[in-house]
Amino acid sequence: MMHRLSLCALAAAALALAGPARAADDAAIKDKLAACFSCHGDNGLSTLDGVPSIAAQPELFLEWQLVFFRTGRVKSEIMQPVAAELSDDDIRAIGSYLATLPPIKTSPPPDDAPAMTEVGGKLAAGRNCGNCHGEGFHGQQGAARIAGQREDVLLKALHDYKEGRRFGTGVAAMPEVAMELDDDQMKALAHYMSRQR
Ligand code: HEC
Ligand code: HEC
Numbered sequence: 001m002m003h004r005l006s007l008c009a010l011a012a013a014a015l016a017l018a019g020p021a022r023a024a025d026d027a028a029i030k031d032k033l034a035a036c037f038s039c040h041g042d043n044g045l046s047t048l049d050g051v052p053s054i055a056a057q058p059e060l061f062l063e064w065q066l067v068f069f070r071t072g073r074v075k076s077e078i079m080q081p082v083a084a085e086l087s088d089d090d091i092r093a094i095g096s097y098l099a100t101l102p103p104i105k106t107s108p109p110p111d112d113a114p115a116m117t118e119v120g121g122k123l124a125a126g127r128n129c130g131n132c133h134g135e136g137f138h139g140q141q142g143a144a145r146i147a148g149q150r151e152d153v154l155l156k157a158l159h160d161y162k163e164g165r166r167f168g169t170g171v172a173a174m175p176e177v178a179m180e181l182d183d184d185q186m187k188a189l190a191h192y193m194s195r196q197r
Contacts, residue, residue: 029093032086036094039078044101052153056103058139062095064169074166103138104148108195120192123185129193132173137196142169147196154190162186 036054041047044055054062068074069083070091086094111117124130124137132143139145146154160166161178168174181189 026093029090029097032090033094033097036082044098045104046150046153049150049152050156051150053104053149054098055101056138057098057145058141058143059095059099060141061139061144062098063091064142066091066094103145104197108148108197111195113191116188116191117195119185120188120190123181123189124192127177127180129177129189137193143173146193149194151190151194154193155186158186158190 037044039046039048039051040054041051044053046053065074066083066086069076069079070086072080129146130137132140133146134140134143137145137147157166157174158178158181161168161174162181164175166174178186
């Protein structure tokens with residue numbers, strides 16, 4: 001119940017952020033995005049260790065992450081200065097643009113750890129990751145698309161929540177989830193999610 005409530009609160013807060021018409025200048029935003037893609041990969045699909053794919057994420061998730069970096073609520077020496085340069089309008093325009101880009105389509109590489117995939121799949125079902133992360137784990141509202149995200153990124157995120165480096169939105173949904181996971185379970189979940197499409 002609490003979880004549903006938190007998503008409602010999330011949606012309400014979203015309205016405040018997504019409110020006014022998007023007046024952003026397309027060309028200026030494309031310029032900014034070119035800089036983002038130098039790290040986050042062509043069209044937001046990352047090929048670099050430690051750098052998340054940002055294409056096809058829910059608009060709200062993207063906007064909030066950028067605000068979290070800008071305010072220092074989430075610490076990142078790399079993203080903090082980047083986000084500091086973005087106005088609220090930039091963040092809205094970037095969020096709405098990135099959300100429309102296609103997700104990763106290429107099949108995952110041959111599975112080097114099918115037993116882990118199986119454990120991860122069972123955990124994902126048992127822990128109801130899909131309740132918040134949506135159909136196929138494709139993300140919704142403030143909850144990220146985790147299907148097809150880089151394995152190293154997923155694993156780091158789970159550790160960041162568990163170890164108190166990242167808090168997320170509303171009533172600490174992810175820290176609560178991650179607190180219940182041990183290292184092997186996190187590895188299995190990251191492996192499994194990275195292979196979903
Ligand atoms: C110099 C490389 C670099 C540049 C340039 C860069 N990023 Fe990032 N970005 C990162 C890294 C690394 C992370 C992961 C931070 C962490 O987890 O500590 C990240 C994280 C993010 C996240 C969080 C994604 C998630 O799934 O948690 C978003 C959103 C994001 N960046 C958007 C942008 C946007 C928009 C721009 C351009 C305005 C941009 N980034 C420019 C390296 C970069
Ligand atoms: C109660 C709702 C809820 C449940 C259940 C949930 N999540 Fe999340 N998850 C979220 C929200 C909201 C975020 C965004 C938090 C933030 O802003 O950092 C998130 C973010 C994440 C991220 C970070 C993604 C990124 O790109 O930065 C990962 C990884 C993740 N969740 C994995 C999982 C896994 C695996 C499960 C199941 C074991 C799960 N989540 C269950 C709500 C949930």
